[in-house]
Amino acid sequence: MRPIEVRTAAADAVPTVAAVLADAFINDPVYTWLLPGSLRLMPRLRTMFATEMEQYVLPNGGTAWTTAAYDGAVIELPPGAWQMPKSFTGKEALRWVRAFGRRLSLAMRVQRAMEERHPREPHFYVRTVGVRTALQGQGVGAALMQPTLKRANSAGLPTYIEASTERSAALYERLGFAHMDVLELPEGGPPVWPMRRPAGALRGRAGPPSGDAGRLSIRTRCGS
Secondary structure, eight states: OOOOOEEEEGGGGGGHHHHHHHTTTTTTTHHHHSSTOTTTTTHHHHHHHHHIIIIIIGTOEEEEEETTOOOOEEEEEEEEEEOOOOOOOHHHHHHHHHHHHGGGHHHHHHHHHHHHSOOOSSSEEEEEEEGGGTTTTSSSHHHHOOOOHHHHHHTOOOEEEEOOSSHHHHHHTTTTTOOOOBOOOGGGOOBBEEEOOOOTOOOOOOOOOSGGGGGGOOOOOOOO
16 A cells, blocks of 8 residues: 655645545535535535635634645644634625525534534544545545544544544544444434544444444544
8 A cells, every 4th residue: 555645735725625525525424415416516515615624624723634646634623623603704604605505504503513512621623534535445534634643642632523424433443533422413314423532542442332323324524
């Protein structure tokens, strides 16, 4: 397997990173539920990821990790910076409308539901993990996660993420994350699986929580 060199993406690379993430999430259960039957799903996702980076991630001191060829990306937020802004200007809001259209109110409810369950302890937040569809399963996602995990270990802080598929949850478990709970999205949406990695963890608890949560039909922000 070829070495995977990870580096930060500059602010002017936002459109490229957004395009990579759109490709990674084209079959994601949450986005295909939020935008059912959309013939413009790819451009909507590009708009959504670019808007999120420009209005939320970068202003909050977040970092986008990628590779030289933009094979994928990890979007990381530092401790104390995980909350999305509560309001936007008219021009800013228009971009969210372009992404979600009439489903924007539902997308906002999903975001609020996630924030209500978000841990309040100091932590690093991996907002998004995505790898180009053609390159998934080749170790790119794990490599992209390493800088954030090293930062968290150095700071002695946990890392938090949400998973949306069995595949993404399995990757996170190999990286030391453990399942916390299950979050059912509004209006019958797919469940979100919050996961936490203690500082210095080598591996997490195998398998999802017991009971109803054992139906592993997950969510993230991960197309890896």
